[in-house]
Amino acid sequence: MNLVNYKPCVCNLCGTGCGQFLKTDGHKVYGVSPLIAHPVSKGKLCIRGWHSNELLSTNERITTPLIRENGELREASYDEAIALVAARMQGFDGAAGEIGVLASARSSNEDSFTLARLTRDVFKSTLRGIGAEAGHRKSMAALEHAFGYPGAHGSLTAIDHADYILVVGTDITRQNPVIGGNIHAAQRRGARVVTLSSSRTQIAKLSTKHFQEKPGTLGLLVNALGKALMAIRTVNHDRRANIDQLPGYADYAAALRSISSVALERASGIRYEEIEEEAHHLEQARSIVILFSSGISGLDRPTIDAITNLALLSDRMDHPHSAVIPVAGISNLQGSFDMGMSGELGNSVFKALATPDSRIRALFVIDHDDGIIRDKERIAALDFVVYACAYKSAFMELADVVFPLPAYNETDGTYTASDKRVQITHKNVDSRHHVLPGWSLFERIANTSGQHWGYHSATQVFKDIAAHTRGYGDLSHELLSKGFGQHWNPKGFAGCGRRKFNAINIEYWESPTTPEFPFALMIGKAQHYWHQNNLMRKTIVPRREYDQTLWLYPQGYIEISPDDATRLKVRDKWLVNVRSSIGTHMKIAVKISPDVQDGTAYIPYFIKNMISDFLLPYENAYAAGEESVIPIQIQE
Amino acid sequence: MSMSMYILSSGEISALVTELQASYDVYGPQVEPQTKQVFFDQLATPAALDLEAPIPSMPVKEILFPQMERILKYKYDAENQSVAMSKQYFERPKALFGLRPCDLSGILVLDRFFLGQEFVDDVYLTHRRQCLLISNTCLHPFPQCFCVCTHSGPDADEGFDLDLTKLQDGYLLRVGSEKGQAIADAHQWQVATPLHAKEFKAVVDRSIDLFPEMATDNKAWVAKVMNRITTGFVKQETWEYIGDQCFECGACSFVCPTCSCFNIEDTQTPCGECERLRMRDSCSFEGYARMAGDHNPRQPVEDRRNKRFFCKLSYPQSKKYLRPGCVGCGRCQWVCPGDIGLPNVVQYIRREITGGQN
């Protein structure tokens, strides 16, 4: 009998990157413990992290390669499946856009790096993408423009020391609870925590100040804060002068000056005087941390631009306890960008799938976690689909060849958290079925296609990553194994150190609601909106929690304020007809919530039939994430 | 029985561990080398035992009440309409070497809960039977400890087979049971003198003095708060203030040496069998109490937190445990991403009682 011991690793269930111990005998996982010395999580985990043992011991694993034959998937050897994939892929013209590769934001850097190489060198394809990338690409573009490199500025640990913390939009105690906990702790030690959010989220309740703006005006509010700060700066002439030397300042300043307090109040519902008062706090803070959510439910580009501009304008960004962090919902979203798996602008796999006359014929997909498969019919009609994942999922049904992958604790790998902290997880359990790690699978496909990379270990792959990836040059597995990871070095980017304002436009967002469609409906906010629903459904206790909502509201729900409920004469759990301005409609239960403001309504993203029937026609709403609004009417 | 006492050298302690390893799985505090985190875990070698290590990060209950275990396996043959079942938990003799007094008290609470009452919990009993409990006096408190307020430390006064205290001359070993005496009788350990007994008392007193003022000061308050919680006189606003800070992670239950709640779920294995799994659960979760057909008697989060503190600090619950449900280990304070570990909740209720004045 092997001794059961606690092995340190990194939680793989969101972009916080908490330290965690798994209790294991090298064959099975028996339990979880938090890691007290971890600089970010400091001995805390959220419900997902605390139940990773349930996920890691689920029976719902893919255990061998599978090949579809006469409509059914049958077991196959690696040799057979790899040979088949290599042969079929050679029949497609990758350079002409016939092969698409969809990477996973949960894969290790080693897997994503080798997958990028497979895509480029073997498939000769530029058609690639990452699930949940849309929002993150916007964050990366805005941050690169502002700070000279595509990644967070500063560290998540800054929260523990900063004077001022600004949370823009995100329901952070649900999506990245441990970061939420750190913010709450900061508030208690005396930091000023300010949340801008149209609904009264838990972090809003725990903040020093909550601005509950009307939907669609987050960016405007951030800019208004900029205007007020600039006004203070103009009076205090002794302040650092070089901010106004930065490129884009003049345009930015002019745009800020144009903000009218009357129009601001009308659009956002927030008085400029309140903003001015807030700006005084901002002015006095020596260190400032700004957090916003990035990924599929993240902010739109103008709002992120407003955030980076405010950060630069504050003139506090050189302080070691300042930061601007795009908080990712998925563990290695940042890393998969760094490894180059994000599609080129305007040329992603998603676009190819959604465009009826695109040339795509084959698809290579890793970890499709979402319960919702977009463009399902198109995928089903492709000539050849390869799928690789550790866990069974609905996507297998669409695949011609399926490969198993190890779970995150069954192989060595590095993961890059939201704040660029690269951390290593060492294999602590033997994969029960001798499953090849992703990098090794990709290498064998390359091999069979006539390319020899010569990787024998993840460590060796990482050497290549360090040699070829900007920012990663100083890192190695050896170094990362000592401590709790290290941020990648922005100095790897030539532009690092230069700062630029993003161009902004002041728009007083007019709510698209009309007397006929008086409610502003928003998607994506729900207590159990966990990105990895497919993963959470493989656990026991978190699955029960996730199902809670569905049990209470089997048809899904729409959240409205108590006053609106009274006006509509409806009670909690009553079914209502919801009709959108473009004519889609659904029947759904009402959930009355005091945290929602009058005239707004929320539906959770995860309820399947709502997405496909009601929301999918709203292509851009889906892509715009947190700030998108659909005008609707609600009738009893 | 009158308590025999002996003085053991470090060498004799190691020898005892080696000897026990012949007939028991021996568990003890050890320091994980990379992170310096302490776990109460099975010892590979006697050298791994570190009796001076701080309080283990996870409660010792993990050994007797695993985070998740398979209790039953069955295969249903639908064709023949028959079923084959087999029990999946087994007894092994275990020596828990170097228990902190709070963890020992935690085990006593679990004993009274799982083995007392109307029914005996067979799974717990199977893990618990044939356990040798060896406690270890805390010479000084660790951050967040407040066992002095909950009568569970810094020294153990009941429930152990053997108890260790580090003195000048070596370890003072106190015998607390016949099982412990039998082990002592099989050795030629040096019998302790009254001077040693006096030193023991001084060591414990010094340890108590080293507790932060807040902890000792809370002592009287724990009783007052218990009274308030039992009688239901804590204001709704206070529960809401507490509820707003709960992130519903379950951590407080998972690290608490006295939390015993579990969930049961039958799951299919790939080979057509079915396993009945029993896993820890937490009353902080919304799904913990919900019932089919739209009914959850404890849906608001503040009601669920209220449940926790009723469980830890109320007279009816203490009756089941024969002591307060909280043993003062402070772990829930460590792991709570909100700020509502038990000591803080005592503070909040105390603030309510005093109207803001501490």
Add this chain to the structure above:
Amino acid sequence: MSNCHGNHEHGNCKTTGLCPIVTFPEVVNIDEIRDEIPEVKTFYLSFPNKDVEREFRIKSGQFIMCTVFGAGEFAVSLPPSPENDRFHISVRAVGKVTHALHALKPGDKLGVRGPFGNGFPFDEIKGKNIIYVAGGIGLIPLRSSIVHALQHREDFGRIILLYGARSSKDLMYQPDIREWQQNAGFETFITIDRPEEGWTGEVGYVNQLIEKANVPVDNSVAFVCGPPVMFNSVIGEFLKRGMSEDAIISTLERQMKCGIGKCQHCAVGRTLVCTDGPVYTYRQIKTLGEQI
């Protein structure tokens, strides 16, 4: 029973010396399945192991934990009388396990642990009038006590049943009801919410029957089981008429995982429904300090 790991403190052990099945489910055979009302089926069961069968003694108001192999375990009341009755359960399909149960055929096996719970008082109420008030499937937990009381008719004063359901299709145990209606010693009042063609019984809600039945409040006990709305209105009516809070008796339902007082899922206030309940007096329920 070899299977018992009780401290012999449990009601069953104390009164009968016979222990319930505590840890391992005992296999039972489904002998027969009857459609009761929409979504509710009754399953007639028997123990292949006759030793176990002989020692399996129940009290009215108790429940068992029933395993549907491959799906899980759930709590279910025992409708049969403790004496001379067929062992059966009546179950509404609401979720994962209960749906799996509904998919089974006669001859399939189930697992049973129990009986658990305190049960309804019987000896203590001898000589009193008994008023049974049930709504919908609330008749399931009451059936055992009704049949048992009728088996000992001479021990009680008036015995009255007030039973209501949404429609005539939703009335449980119709053969029993027909038999009861023939029983001169049993005053039955059956009502449905809305008038129906061919329905000659009462129309309206159960609480309205209290007046009609001219229920006695002195020297009486009322057993009330049904949905919360019904429960509250009926209780209100009884209290208004001066019935004592101790004489109103009901059962509580909570999520249950173990049935033996260990998992704590069923906690209500300071009590555990599986061991301290499921039968409570209204006075007790009021002081539990939680939603019903």
